[in-house]
Amino acid sequence: MIWHIAKRELYDNLNSLRLALAIVLLLGLMLTNAIVHTREHPERIQDYREGVAAYHNRLQPYAEESLYRLAQKGPGDLYKKPSPLRFCAEGGETFLPDYAHCGYHRWSNDTLESFWILTYPSVTSNQNNVRPDVTKVDWAFIIGYVLSLIALLFTFDSVSSERERGTLRLVLSNSIPRHTVLIGKFLGALISVSIPFTLAILMNLLVISTSSDIHLSTEALGRLGIIFIIAILYMCLFLVLGLLVSARVQRSAVSLVILLLVWVTLVVFTPNTLASIAGGPSLPRSTHRLHERSWQLYEELSKEYRSRQRDHRGNPTQKIQLSSEYVTKDAEQQEQLHAERLKQQISQVNRARTIIRMFPGTIVQHLLEVFAGAGFKRHLQFLENVKSYAQQFRQFIVDTDRADSESLHIFGVREGMSQKSVLIEAVPKFEDTLSLSKDFNSAAVDLLLLMLFFIVVLSGACLAFVSVEI
Numbered sequence: 001m002i003w004h005i006a007k008r009e010l011y012d013n014l015n016s017l018r019l020a021l022a023i024v025l026l027l028g029l030m031l032t033n034a035i036v037h038t039r040e041h042p043e044r045i046q047d048y049r050e051g052v053a054a055y056h057n058r059l060q061p062y063a064e065e066s067l068y069r070l071a072q073k074g075p076g077d078l079y080k081k082p083s084p085l086r087f088c089a090e091g092g093e094t095f096l097p098d099y100a101h102c103g104y105h106r107w108s109n110d111t112l113e114s115f116w117i118l119t120y121p122s123v124t125s126n127q128n129n130v131r132p133d134v135t136k137v138d139w140a141f142i143i144g145y146v147l148s149l150i151a152l153l154f155t156f157d158s159v160s161s162e163r164e165r166g167t168l169r170l171v172l173s174n175s176i177p178r179h180t181v182l183i184g185k186f187l188g189a190l191i192s193v194s195i196p197f198t199l200a201i202l203m204n205l206l207v208i209s210t211s212s213d214i215h216l217s218t219e220a221l222g223r224l225g226i227i228f229i230i231a232i233l234y235m236c237l238f239l240v241l242g243l244l245v246s247a248r249v250q251r252s253a254v255s256l257v258i259l260l261l262v263w264v265t266l267v268v269f270t271p272n273t274l275a276s277i278a279g280g281p282s283l284p285r286s287t288h289r290l291h292e293r294s295w296q297l298y299e300e301l302s303k304e305y306r307s308r309q310r311d312h313r314g315n316p317t318q319k320i321q322l323s324s325e326y327v328t329k330d331a332e333q334q335e336q337l338h339a340e341r342l343k344q345q346i347s348q349v350n351r352a353r354t355i356i357r358m359f360p361g362t363i364v365q366h367l368l369e370v371f372a373g374a375g376f377k378r379h380l381q382f383l384e385n386v387k388s389y390a391q392q393f394r395q396f397i398v399d400t401d402r403a404d405s406e407s408l409h410i411f412g413v414r415e416g417m418s419q420k421s422v423l424i425e426a427v428p429k430f431e432d433t434l435s436l437s438k439d440f441n442s443a444a445v446d447l448l449l450l451m452l453f454f455i456v457v458l459s460g461a462c463l464a465f466v467s468v469e470i
Contacts, residue, residue: 001176001180001184002180002183002184002187003184003187004184005171005180005181005184005185005188006184006185006187006188006191007188008184008188009158009184009185009187009188009189009192010188010191010192012188013154013188013189013192014192018150018153018154019192019195019196022150022153022154022193022196022197023195023196023199023200025146025150026142026146026147026150026196026197026199026200027196027199027200027203029137029141029142029146029200030142030200030201030203030204031203031204031207032137033087033137033138033139033142033204034087034203034204034205034207034208035207036087036137037086037087037208037214038207038208038210038211038213038214041082041084041086041087041211041213041214042211042213042214044082044086045082045213047098048079048080048081048082048098051077051079051098051099052079054076054077055075055076055077055078055079055430056429058073058075058076059075059076059424059427060424063421063422063423063424063427064421064422064424065421066417066418066419066420066421066422067397067400067401067404067417067418067419067420067421067422068414068417068418068419070397070422070427071115071397071401071411071417072113072115072116072414073103073116074102074103074115074116074117074393075102075116075389075390075393075430076102076103077099077100077101077102077103078099078100078102078386078389078430078432079098079099079432080097080098080099080378080379080382080432081432081433082098083372083373083374083378083434084214084215084216084217084220085216085220085223085224085227085371085372085373085374086138086372086373086374087138087139087204087208088138088139088140088224088227088368088371088372088374089138089139089140089365089368089369089372089374089375090136090138090140090374090375091140091369091372091374091375091376091378092375092376093374093375093378096375096376096379097120097121097379099121100118100119100120100121100382100383100386101118101119101120101121102116102117102118102119102386102390103116103117103119112323112326112327112413113327113414114327114330114331115327115328115330115331115412116331117331117334117335117338118335118338118339118386118387118390119335119338120338120341120342120383139227139231139368139372140364140365140368140369140372143231143234143235143364143368144234144267144361144364144365144368145267145268145361147193147197147231147234147235147238148234148235148237148238148263148267148360148361149238149263149267150193150196151189151193151235151238151239151242152238152241152242152259152260152263153242153256154189154192154193154239154242155185155186155189155238155239155240155241155242155243155246156242156245156246156252156255156256156259157246157252157255157256158185158189158242158243158246159185159243159246159247159465160246160247160249160250160251160252160254160255161252163250164250164251164252178465178466179462179465179466181465182243182247182461182462182465185243186236186239186240186243189239189242189243190232190235190236190239193235193239194232194235197231197235201228205224219434219436222436223371223372223373223436226371227367227368227371227372230364230367230368230371230447230450231364233450233451233454234360234364234450236454237360237450237453237454237457238263238360240454240457240458240461241259241262241457241461242255242259243461243465244457244460244461244464245258245259245262247461247464247465248464266359266360266361267359267360267361268361270359271356271359271361271362274355274356290337290338290341293337294334294337297330297333297334297337298330298334301326301329301330301333305322305326308322309322320408320410320413320415320416321410321416323412323413323416324410324411324412324413324416325412326412327412327413328411328412331412342383346380349376353366353376357446357449358449360450360453363446363449363450363453364450366443366446367443367446367447367450370439370442370443370446371439371443373434373439377439377442378434381434381435381438382432385430385431385432385433386430389428389430389431392428393427393428396426396427396428397411398411400418400422400426401417401418404418404420406418406419406420407419
């Protein structure tokens with residue numbers, strides 16, 4: 001009986017104008033998304049390859065000169081790899097840095113030079129990295145805004161129109177459980193909306209696959225499957241929301257008005273308003289203050305160094321050790337200063353994103369960002385990769401220096417480290433990678449929230465339909 005009711009709903013929807021409009025709208029948006037991505041992604045890949053080439057070219061002359069020069073100059077800029085699934089979620093990538101800087105040069109003379117540190121371009125909280133840019137026609141926009149609206153248009157009159165025509169009384173006069181009727185209507189609407197949505201996705205992927213510059217790996221296809229499931233779950237939420245309101249009102253027109261107001265409030269107005277408030281420009285530590293603190297630490301350390309240097313003028317070994325201690329401590333202080341600023345900025349963005357996390361549209365957009373490998377969560381994974389590589393690079397320097405019997409093994413100064421060249425093939429290379437397990441951990445709470453919303457609204461729709469008066 002469930003499938004009989006579902007087929008009846010499906011046949012009614014197949015003959016309706018709204019299905020044709022849904023097909024045209026979804027196909028148009030998905031094709032636009034695919035065409036834009038096939039034009040922009042090769043440019044992003046080219047920029048990334050040029051950055052990686054510059055990174056490799058920078059390493060080679062330092063490695064050929066000496067281990068000390070390689071250790072002192074560091075690896076240079078490390079670039080974030082563009083995601084092939086960026087067409088699924090833009091995630092404000094335009095406003096997020098695409099590299100981390102591994103370099104630092106405060107002063108230079110014949111005896112002492114500063115060492116490289118990790119620095120990070122500014123990531124401050126604003127509306128562009130609190131939530132995705134809604135002006136981009138990506139899957140996040142199509143699913144979050146368009147698909148949810150289409151789902152409401154397919155269910156706003158599922159119960160109220162039958163009540164107006166009197167057919168609901170005929171259906172319920174038979175010995176059919178009310179929940180069976182509701183589930184049948186839900187499945188019919190789900191299949192009806194899934195047809196144009198699936199067709200649009202297939203056309204989107206077909207156009208993207210024609211580009212020789214875009215390659216979707218097995219992992220990328222798996223991520224697309226996860227994104228499709230999230231979209232279906234999100235669509236189900238708005239389908240049952242339409243059934244809930246339709247069961248509570250007497251007329252279809254009233255149901256449509258209420259659902260449109262709910263949609264505007266939950267999906268458009270409130271999240272964007274809160275994002276504007278939460279993502280207002282406020283720096284935990286301005287660039288000017290950062291530079292002031294940096295020079296303050298440098299001057300304090302320089303004063304201490306000059307004072308101690310006068311006590312070791314006649315002892316070359318102790319002077320080398322003192323210089324090593326000074327250079328190392330200076331690099332540690334400066335890197336710690338930048339790391340603290342980055343931590344504050346990340347904390348600020350996370351607080352702003354948490355404020356708008358309780359809305360279904362924002363939840364699904366954040367989920368699509370995570371599994372598409374874009375947006376703020378992706379940027380945090382990139383920073384983790386950078387920090388891990390920096391540790392690996394420094395450990396390589398220490399191990400290589402220890403292997404040189406002629407070195408004094410005093411890190412940080414030319415006289416204390418190995419002066420031999422290093423094979424460029426032996427130097428660790430940075431590789432930016434994504435981890436699906438980490439993505440699942442990042443998305444776990446949002447997935448549970450989305451499922452909880454669906455269960456709550458579905459329960460409400462069931463209770464409303466059971467108690468409906470014919």
